Amino acid sequence: QQQVKQSPQSLIVQKGGISIINCAYENTAFDYFPWYQQFPGKGPALLIAIRPDVSEKKEGRFTISFNKSAKQFSLHIMDSQPGDSATYFCAASPADRGSTLGRLYFGRGTQLTVWP
Amino acid sequence: DAGITQSPRHKVTETGTPVTLRCHQTENHRYMYWYRQDPGHGLRLIHYSYGVKDTDKGEVSDGYSVSRSKTEDFLLTLESATSSQTSVYFCAISAGQGSVQPQHFGDGTRLSIL
Numbered sequence: 765q766q767q768v769k770q771s772p773q774s775l776i777v778q779k780g781g782i783s784i785i786n787c788a789y790e791n792t793a794f795d796y797f798p799w800y801q802q803f804p805g806k807g808p809a810l811l812i813a814i815r816p817d818v819s820e821k822k823e824g825r826f827t828i829s830f831n832k833s834a835k836q837f838s839l840h841i842m843d844s845q846p847g848d849s850a851t852y853f854c855a856a857s858p859a860d861r862g863s864t865l866g867r868l869y870f871g872r873g874t875q876l877t878v879w880p
Numbered sequence: 881d882a883g884i885t886q887s888p889r890h891k892v893t894e895t896g897t898p899v900t901l902r903c904h905q906t907e908n909h910r911y912m913y914w915y916r917q918d919p920g921h922g923l924r925l926i927h928y929s930y931g932v933k934d935t936d937k938g939e940v941s942d943g944y945s946v947s948r949s950k951t952e953d954f955l956l957t958l959e960s961a962t963s964s965q966t967s968v969y970f971c972a973i974s975a976g977q978g979s980v981q982p983q984h985f986g987d988g989t990r991l992s993i994l
Contacts, residue, residue: 807985
């Protein structure tokens with residue numbers, strides 16, 4: 765059973781537009797929610813992350829919105845640029861401080877294309 | 881960039897042969913992970929390690945084994961490779977001290993099993 769569900773699978777946005785990717789989870793033990801960006805031929809790179817004690821986190825053009833009661837979180841890319849074209853993964857990690865510390869459960873990814 | 885080196889970067893082999901992938905880190909991080917990435921499945925955890933000689937299974941561990949005899953090296957072995965194990969394999973590392981620390985990924989090994 766997939767722990768984190770991500771949508772859409774692919775997204776096409778015009779330059780300057782807003783890209784929105786959504787994720788949902790069921791496990792209330794999750795307490796760390798990162799987003800990763802991946803370019804072809806490269807490994808995923810951490811983009812931005814949030815904990816459930818805040819509802820929003822912004823870093824430059826990237827914003828995570830978090831809705832704890834709905835168990836949903838989303839990535840917003842403002843003023844999308846062609847250089848943002850990549851695959852984006854959401855993930856979640858449980859609060860367990862034992863051997864599973866830091867274990868991530870990933871969504872299936874969203875391929876973003878930004879047209880110039 | 882986090883000091884993670886995966887080797888080899890590309891490998892083609894035949895069904896039934898053993899294959900070992902290596903992940904080497906220079907960050908002295910405690911936690912190391914092996915994932916596989918397949919179209920439509922995202923990243924799935926194979927095995928992970930929380931210290932030297934301490935390993936545990938992930939969600940897709942069947943057909944894979946791992947070893948960690950030194951902090952810096954984490955090996956993934958396919959004892960008898962099958963075509964279903966054709967994939968891109970990523971290693972990740974994390975400091976894992978106190979609260980959750982970010983995972984940093986290597987650039988992957990593309991493995992084709994014919």
